[in-house]
Amino acid sequence: MIDFVQNTVDGMMFGSSYALLAIGFTIIFGVMRRINLSFGATIMLGAYIGTWLHVHHQVSVWIVALTTLASTVLVGIYVERLCFHAIRRSAVLASMVSSFVIWMQLEEAAIHLLPERTYAFPALFAAVSFELGPFLFRAEQTSMLVLAMIMVGALHVLLYRTRFGLALRAVSENPLAAAYMGINAAWVTLCAFALVSLMGGVAGYAILSTDAQITPFFGLWATFKGLIAMMLGGMGSLPGAILGGLLLGVVEAHALWYLGNEYKDLSAYLLLFGMLVLRPGGLMGQRILSREALAFRRV
């Protein structure tokens, strides 16, 4: 029983980072009705630039953290300009393919930057742990959860308490109508990309700190986890992204404990498969599905 609770808590802590990745996918899907496959690679390259500074210039871990966030935002803006802004809104498939191509491009850039396979990632928090009753808490995982909660809180304020949030929601609901409210949809979209890149940078930094290492495959990994968490929760739904991320983390933690490491990723795919069969819209996807149906009826 204690194991079960411990695994659940561990899973939720790690899942909070999945939730941030899923929020990144879901906001972009909401604003553009597109999936940005290169989101994971964006974070990876941002973290690579931070790591490069650490490897070649021995800068402090704080500078690595800040550089990771700043360069993730810049790479995110680059992706938006090259892959989404340049391609018409209606060309959904073309922009998805081009986001895959940019993914490859970003991976190449990372390999050129640091050609070896694996690098140690400089963590901000020492790998200490503390006990609370029968349970063990690891500092880096706890900080992951706290960071994620701060990010989600800030996002909520941004979306529901600022004009930018109002504009973002308006563009998500109906871009053409938003334009006739005087909202510059292209500008809002660019800001949305910068915003989710920042959140992704935070999630990526927290995950890499826990792993204490970075490889170019982190991009693939982050895209997978974020996409699966988003699909579990329901595309375009913010509470869904959070729930999906936590659920994915918890299921993976239990699979790791009861079945072993080789079943951890498999359990994630199985979970997604089961969800798609039983509830194709995801946990919170019902509303989105009916909204889409509404859009198709064009009333």
Place this chain on the structure above:
Amino acid sequence: MLALRKVEKRFGALAALDNIDLEVAAGEVLGVIGPNGSGKTTLLNTVTGVYPPSGGRISFQGADITGWKGHRIARLGIARTFQNIRLFPSMTVFENVWASQHSRVSGGLLALLRSCPARSCGDTRRVEEMLELVGLLEDREVLAKHLPLPARRRLEVARALTSDPPLVFLDEPAGGMTPAETADMARLIREVVAPNRTCVVIEHKMALIAGVCTRLCVLDFGRKIAEGLPGEVLADANVRQAYLGSDGALDA
């Protein structure tokens, strides 16, 4: 106020708008009528920047707005509604109108973040006034997608008027409505929309057109075939031919 000079719009080989010259004078309610596919909505979309014209110039209050993007044209003071209603479905009635006030704010990201749309710190009176005028004040907390069709159209009108634009385009404001609902919409246009501003109404329904318009312009196959006072235009032989050739909607 608004002037179109030899405006053309082509989609491939199809000339959706062919050499349109049109003046909209300040304060009038201009009705744009014509059979299905005659280019009415294309005209509106071209003027409001959904797509740029293929040729010709468009100017508004002396400024050349040819080829401008929609949000810039909106900020300049041209508002519109949509034939297939485009509300923000998951926002409440209040939020839909509140969102339209966004257009009054421009500037950088910091300005956007600083100014806050929480209901406590802004001019909610204006929004409530608009909702009251279109009779939706009691439904302010209802989600837009749960409104019946006539109420959705009224909400779109309220949303278009909140920023107090000098020129408003209404795209089939009575589309899909019963005769009684159409009469309500005609009253709304006469009493709320038309006073103190210029208005262009695109419509099929003669009940609405005859009730609100001070002048008519008739399109057929992308060309302007008649223009003038409603009585003269509706008696015009070409106009009757154009309509009877389609569905005889003139007498409806």
